[in-house]
């Protein structure tokens with residue numbers, strides 16, 4: 001894992017206060033190294049603080065995201081679940097993305113589309129700045145949500161995602177199915193919530209997404225990650241897993257993504273958003 005080479009205002013103030021209580025700089029440096037700080041950086045910083053020399057601090061939002069490989073990323077190229085093997089087709093490190101083949105069978109895709117067809121509503125989004133849920137012109141698709149294990153197929157998909165990712169079913173939001181017609185798109189956005197909207201009772205932050213493609217799209221409709229220059233072509237039954245939240249509470253701005261307009265045919269996807277912890281209160 002990459003070592004940390006910057007400190008926040010909060011950490012600097014904490015170090016200064018802790019030294020005032022008589023703690024040795026060496027003990028503090030060792031604690032920092034244990035937490036993942038670069039040893040030379042930790043000692044230099046401590047030395048500066050002991051000598052009252054100013055140290056550079058980064059605001060929380062400016063700190064580089066520390067990548068932590070999620071468990072799914074440590075399972076190799078063929079991931080066994082109780083009813084199928086799922087192959088990794090592509091892996092991107094920053095942001096962390098896995099493109100997976102065969103998450104759903106063709107029949108399961110068709111069944112989920114058929115189930116969803118007569119319950120579509122215009123899609124709404126979470127405003128990353130305010131946390132408000134609203135309809136916006138940038139998201140022209142329509143969609144529907146399922147309660148946890150609402151149908152046997154939904155329950156099967158949830159169990160499979162749990163086995164694949166090691167995220168417990170309870171950390172998952174209800175499955176969302178989206179439909180895009182020609183010209184419809186989902187403008188660049190982050191899936192995570194603004195810090196002010198994170199609630200422990202609803203599982204904390206969203207930290208990963210499983211995006212399942214339910215049909216082959218003849219032209220357009222790719223999911224793109226513009227900061228990384230990655231474009232994922234929809235393939236029936238395949239899924240993109242992406243991970244953008246770490247154990248330090250940071251979120252990865254490289255995970256910005258969009259669904260570009262469908263040019264020919266239509267596009268169906270199912271999205272499973274995964275939270276840090278169990279969702280205790282469900283709406």
Ligand SMILES: O=C(O)CCC(=O)C(=O)O
Nearest residue numbers: 191222223258259269271
């Ligand atoms: O349809 C896509 O490719 C992207 C969907 C998406 O970003 C989402 O549901 O959060």
Ligand SMILES: [Fe+2]
Nearest residue numbers: 189190191257
């Ligand atoms: Fe998204």
